[in-house]
Each structure stands twice: as structure tokens, then as C-alpha cells.
Amino acid sequence: MPAKGNVRRIGVLTGGGDCPGLNAVIRGVTKPAEDYGMTVYGILDGFEGLVEGRAKELHNADVSGILSQGGTILGSSNKGDPFHWPVENNGKVEIEDRSADVVKNYNAWNLDALIAIGGDGTMHICNKLCGLGLNIIGVPKTIDNDLEATDVTFGHDSAVYVVTEALDRLHTTASSHHRVIVVEVMGRYAGWIALHGGLAGGADIILIPEIPFSWESVFKKIHERELMGKRFSLVCVAEGARPEGGDIVITEKDKKRTDPIRLGGIGKVVADKIEEGTGRETRVTVLGHLQRGGSPTPFDRILSTKFGAFAIELAAEKKFCRMVALKGNEIKNVKIEDAIARQKLVRQDNQALIAARRVGISFGD
Numbered sequence: 435m436p437a438k439g440n441v442r443r444i445g446v447l448t449g450g451g452d453c454p455g456l457n458a459v460i461r462g463v464t465k466p467a468e469d470y471g472m473t474v475y476g477i478l479d480g481f482e483g484l485v486e487g488r489a490k491e492l493h494n495a496d497v498s499g500i501l502s503q504g505g506t507i508l509g510s511s512n513k514g515d516p517f518h519w520p521v522e523n524n525g526k527v528e529i530e531d532r533s534a535d536v537v538k539n540y541n542a543w544n545l546d547a548l549i550a551i552g553g554d555g556t557m558h559i560c561n562k563l564c565g566l567g568l569n570i571i572g573v574p575k576t577i578d579n580d581l582e583a584t585d586v587t588f589g590h591d592s593a594v595y596v597v598t599e600a601l602d603r604l605h606t607t608a609s610s611h612h613r614v615i616v617v618e619v620m621g622r623y624a625g626w627i628a629l630h631g632g633l634a635g636g637a638d639i640i641l642i643p644e645i646p647f648s649w650e651s652v653f654k655k656i657h658e659r660e661l662m663g664k665r666f667s668l669v670c671v672a673e674g675a676r677p678e679g680g681d682i683v684i685t686e687k688d689k690k691r692t693d694p695i696r697l698g699g700i701g702k703v704v705a706d707k708i709e710e711g712t713g714r715e716t717r718v719t720v721l722g723h724l725q726r727g728g729s730p731t732p733f734d735r736i737l738s739t740k741f742g743a744f745a746i747e748l749a750a751e752k753k754f755c756r757m758v759a760l761k762g763n764e765i766k767n768v769k770i771e772d773a774i775a776r777q778k779l780v781r782q783d784n785q786a787l788i789a790a791r792r793v794g795i796s797f798g799d
């Protein structure tokens with residue numbers, strides 16, 4: 435559906451799990467839109483609103499004062515995949531394709547383009563909507579930082595800040611009580627939050643999905659620290675981490691979600707095993723959604739604003755089916771289909787990983 439003439443009407447939605455910086459992107463899109471002579475439609479609750487036809491016009495006044503606010507003023511959902519729409523029938527969940535409703539609403543609102551802010555799930559949906567002829571522009575968000583096409587996603591820095599602060603606080607209590615404290619962090623199948631948060635917060639052991647760990651090696655590190663007179667240890671474990679030969683720990687499977695698997699629980703498993711294997715009193719803290727809530731860091735506010743402002747520029751230039759991306763210090767754009775080709779995982783040659791090893795942090799391998 436190529437936009438004829440100038441691009442006049444833009445939809446914007448936030449899909450998947452929220453994170454700090456979403457409002458800054460919405461503001462970054464809406465404020466410049468007026469200068470381009472565009473009207474912005476905020477679609478409510480992510481793809482759910484796109485299927486169900488729920489949207490409202492956004493004006494400068496609506497986005498004033500939201501730069502520092504966490505969450506999203508538009509609402510979001512991780513259950514609204516139009517191609518995989520869950521319908522409950524007599525307690526059974528059945529899946530329908532509601533993509534025709536998306537096309538219908540897009541046309542009914544006379545949209546020339548749609549800016550979708552989201553993670554890999556959202557970008558996969560965007561790619562399929564491009565296939566239906568919709569003019570989509572993607573903006574990459576996720577605390578997990580697992581999108582290969584951009585150096586970093588907004589939200590990640592804010593989550594790392596929360597992990598760092600938590601580790602700083604847990605340090606003093608672990609040290610006072612001579613305990614081991616295990617901190618479980620999010621990140622899905624990528625270890626970026628654990629690696630960066632653990633490094634910044636001075637964790638002694640970091641366990642990530644990319645490096646299956648051995649229990650012996652974890653116990654050894656704790657004993658070594660004791661031999662050096664350090665009677666406490668901090669372990670930062672990613673929710674997707676697993677022991678060698680073991681499985682990832684899943685909290686629940688929910689067919690209604692875009693990604694049916696909800697991870698969580700490895701922190702308790704690690705804490706119990708450490709207490710059993712070392713005899714040291716061990717506690718666990720699960721940071722959970724604290725990592726997604728609250729105000730974005732300055733880095734995330736700047737990146738989100740740049741992403742929003744560049745997305746509207748792409749729309750004005752009619753560069754569709756592309757995602758904005760940070761490359762070095764510049765905002766570029768990449769094809770959405772290329773952006774979803776690979777997940778970004780922590781590699782052995784990652785410099786943060788190498789530096790962490792050099793300062794004595796164990797990865798349990």
C-alpha cells in the first residue's frame with residue numbers, strides 16, 4: 435500500500451512487554467510530526483488495539499511531560515499477535531488469524547504508515563504485515579538487548595541500572611551476614627542484562643544462557659573467595675541460564691502469549707544447590723519486573739528520542755518496512771526482515787565478557 439502523495443496520517447503502537455523509554459519514543463514521534471504536517475494516531479494496547487480498532491489522536495499536549503515516565507501511555511500487550519490470535523472456547527484456547535482486521539482498520543483510519551515500537555516478537559509481526567502491503571517502520575525496544583541489527587535497544591540501560599543498584603545494596607547485607615546472595619535477572623535467552631548488570635554491580639559469579647555452568651565451578655569460586663577472607667559472594671544469574679546437561683527453568687506456558695514460554699525460577703534452584711554444595715547460608719532475590727518499571731536513564735531517554743525522531747523522518751521519506759537502529763554513534767535503518775534474521779547473544783569474544791573474566795568474575799565454566 436504505497437502512500438500516495440505526502441505521508442499525512444501515521445499510526446504508532448507499543449507492542450510486547452513494556453520498558454523505560456517507550457514514552458520518550460512516542461514523544462519523539464509525535465512532536466516533530468506537526469512540523470511535517472502529519473496527524474498521529476496512537477493505537478491502544480499494541481496489536482490488540484490494531485485488531486480491535488482502538489486508537490486515539492495524539493497531539494503535542496498528550497506527550498508533554500512524558501519523557502521521564504516509565505511504561506507506555508498507549509498501553510501494551512504480549513497477547514495480541516494478529517496472526518496468532520487466541521480465542522477461548524469452553525476453556526480451550528484456539529488460535530485464529532485476525533490479520534485481515536488489521537488491514538481493515540489501517541485502511542479505515544486512512545493510515546499512510548505505522549510505527550511499531552517493540553522487540554523481536556513485534557518485529558516478526560511487522561515483517562508479516564509488510565508482506566500484506568502495510569507501510570511499517572520498526573523501532574527496537576527491549577530490556578533484553580537481544581536484537582542483532584542494533585548495537586543496543588532502549589530499555590536495556592535502565593534495566594542494567596536497576597540490577598546494578600540492587601547488587602550494590604545486596605553487597606552490604608551479604609557481607610554483614612557472611613552469606614551468598616543469588617540475584618535472578620531477566621533477559622530471556624540472552625545474557626546481556628546479567629553480564630552488564632553483574633559487571634557494573636561487582637558480582638562474583640555471573641551465569642548466562644550462552645555459557646552452561648558447572649556446579650563444581652560455582653562452588654569452587656565461593657570457596658576460593660573464602661580462602662581470601664571474603665566470607666560472602668554475589669551471584670547474578672540470568673533467567674535463561676542453565677547448568678551443563680540441565681534444562682532452563684520455566685515458570686509457565688501460556689498459549690495466549692506471543693511467546694508462550696515464561697522463564698523464571700533458576701535463582702532459587704541455584705541458591706538451594708549452593709547451600710547444599712558449600713554449606714553456606716544462601717538467599718535469593720528475584721528482581722523481576724522492577725527491571726522494566728520506572729524512569730528511563732539519561733542514555734535511554736536520548737536513544738529513545740533519537741529513535742522516535744528518525745522514525746518519523748523515515749516515514750516522511752517513505753522508507754517503509756525498515757527498522758531504525760543504532761550503529762556506533764549514528765542512527766541508521768535496516769530492513770525489518772534482516773533485523774529479525776538472528777538473535778543477538780553474548781559471544782565468547784565479547785569485550786565485556788573478557789574484561790569480566792580478567793577482573794576475576796566466574797562464569798561457572
Ligand code: F6P
Binds near residue numbers: 512576621622697
Ligand atoms: O522481553 C522482556 C522480558 O522482560 C523478558 O526479559 C522476560 O522474560 C519477559 O519479558 C517477561 O514477560 P512478562 O512480563 O510477560 O512476564
